[in-house]
Amino acid sequence: MVIHKNTDLKTIPTPYYLLDESAIVRNLKIIKQLCDDSGAKALLALKCFATWGVFDVMKPYLHGTTSSSLNEVRLGKEEFGGETHAYSVAYSPNEIDEVLVYADKIIFNSLNQLAAFKDKAAAKNIAVGLRLNPKISNSEFIIADPARPYSRLGEHDLIKIEAVLADITGVMIHNNCENDSFDAFSASLAAIEQKFGNIFYKLEWISLGGGIHFITANYPVDKLAKRLKDFSQKYGVQVYLEPGEASIHQAASLVTTVLDTLYNGKPLVVVDASIEAHMLDLLVYRETAPLVAINNVPCKHTQSETENSTIVYGKSCLAGDIFGEYALAEPVKIGDTLAFGNAAGYTMVKKNWFNGVDMPSIVIKRLDGSIEVQQTFSYSDYKASLS
Numbered sequence: 466m467v468i469h470k471n472t473d474l475k476t477i478p479t480p481y482y483l484l485d486e487s488a489i490v491r492n493l494k495i496i497k498q499l500c501d502d503s504g505a506k507a508l509l510a511l512k513c514f515a516t517w518g519v520f521d522v523m524k525p526y527l528h529g530t531t532s533s534s535l536n537e538v539r540l541g542k543e544e545f546g547g548e549t550h551a552y553s554v555a556y557s558p559n560e561i562d563e564v565l566v567y568a569d570k571i572i573f574n575s576l577n578q579l580a581a582f583k584d585k586a587a588a589k590n591i592a593v594g595l596r597l598n599p600k601i602s603n604s605e606f607i608i609a610d611p612a613r614p615y616s617r618l619g620e621h622d623l624i625k626i627e628a629v630l631a632d633i634t635g636v637m638i639h640n641n642c643e644n645d646s647f648d649a650f651s652a653s654l655a656a657i658e659q660k661f662g663n664i665f666y667k668l669e670w671i672s673l674g675g676g677i678h679f680i681t682a683n684y685p686v687d688k689l690a691k692r693l694k695d696f697s698q699k700y701g702v703q704v705y706l707e708p709g710e711a712s713i714h715q716a717a718s719l720v721t722t723v724l725d726t727l728y729n730g731k732p733l734v735v736v737d738a739s740i741e742a743h744m745l746d747l748l749v750y751r752e753t754a755p756l757v758a759i760n761n762v763p764c765k766h767t768q769s770e771t772e773n774s775t776i777v778y779g780k781s782c783l784a785g786d787i788f789g790e791y792a793l794a795e796p797v798k799i800g801d802t803l804a805f806g807n808a809a810g811y812t813m814v815k816k817n818w819f820n821g822v823d824m825p826s827i828v829i830k831r832l833d834g835s836i837e838v839q840q841t842f843s844y845s846d847y848k849a850s851l852s
């Protein structure tokens with residue numbers, strides 16, 4: 466729903482997420498080139514980004530969506546179209562029939578789930594896959610490591626997997642997390658081939674998941690394309706990629722206003738948003754929000770702890786609700802606007818109503834440069850989320 470068209474950014478009340486369609490398209494052009502050169506198909510991972518108000522500009526570059534729940538698979542079918550893959554760590558018997566209304570492929574996380582629901586999928590001619598866990602990964606964070614010890618994400622036992630090959634046409638393996646090293650990706654794929662290669666020859670499709678950070682500067686996209694093409698030809702499979710972060714990297718900022726300033730050993734600033742409520746992923750991963758603009762003037766401040774550096778706090782009561790600490794040339798004042806970058810992936814999908822802090826509006830800078838207020842939230846949204 467578009468609330469206001471052609472708005473002047475300066476008149477929009479903060480906080481708001483500002484999403485830039487041109488930045489999205491910059492990423493998607495790289496993805497499309499990779500697909501054209503490799504024969505792979507790319508599906509937007511909705512768990513990372515599901516702001517469907519920009520799906521129209523994304524559709525020409527991607528083949529569809531992949532999901533992690535009934536709600537996501539439905540959104541993908543309704544608002545994106547193309548191929549619609551369904552995956553969930555565990556489907557409940559109550560939801561599976563509806564999932565199969567929207568999905569054209571369904572990937573089960575375990576042999577139990579496969580056994581429970583494969584006949585329902587087969588009855589509707591929906592392709593069935595299984596998630597494999599290669600027990601190796603390229604993830605710096607244990608919390609995001611699908612191959613962590615005792616992981617529940619996918620099956621690893623070759624003998625058990627071979628026993629169900631007649632029930633599946635493909636597999637999904639996701640074992641990268643913001644991995645910007647082609648060599649590391651290629652080496653782990655080689656190790657996966659060592660383990661599961663014999664199975665791969667018997668499949669029609671293999672999804673290699675997300676987390677390959679090929680939109681980063683100087684990534685050898687041509688080498689990745691060749692690696693994927695060779696892989697696909699060797700096993701005779703259609704390769705899928707599930708880019709989330711790569712699709713929308715650096716395409717959004719969270720724009721806030723300074724409400725207060727204090728001093729407690731260092732200059733402190735309080736803004737009208739909250740890292741816990743509005744950029745939760747950064748808090749989970751203990752990362753600093755990049756400060757990308759002050760009063761609409763672009764800047765590039767990342768974490769910097771000096772004697773006089775400024776700590777920017779959110780307005781929730783969490784003592785550690787900290788966007789970051791920055792070495793600023795000039796002190797910021799009450800009323801200044803601060804914009805934090807990288808606010809699209811795993812950010813907008815995780816926003817919550819902690820402390821009842823105002824939910825940021827969603828503002829879109831369209832390809833033609835016009836500004837649209839796509840969505841605003843109010844007390845009734847807060848109230849409805851609770852009872």
Ligand SMILES: Cc1ncc(COP(=O)(O)O)c(C=O)c1O
Pocket residue numbers: 510512513639641642643674675676677707708709710711
């Ligand atoms: C199965 C699967 N596919 C795709 C993705 C998207 O990963 P990214 O956003 O890092 O590309 C994830 C992320 O957790 C995932 O678990």
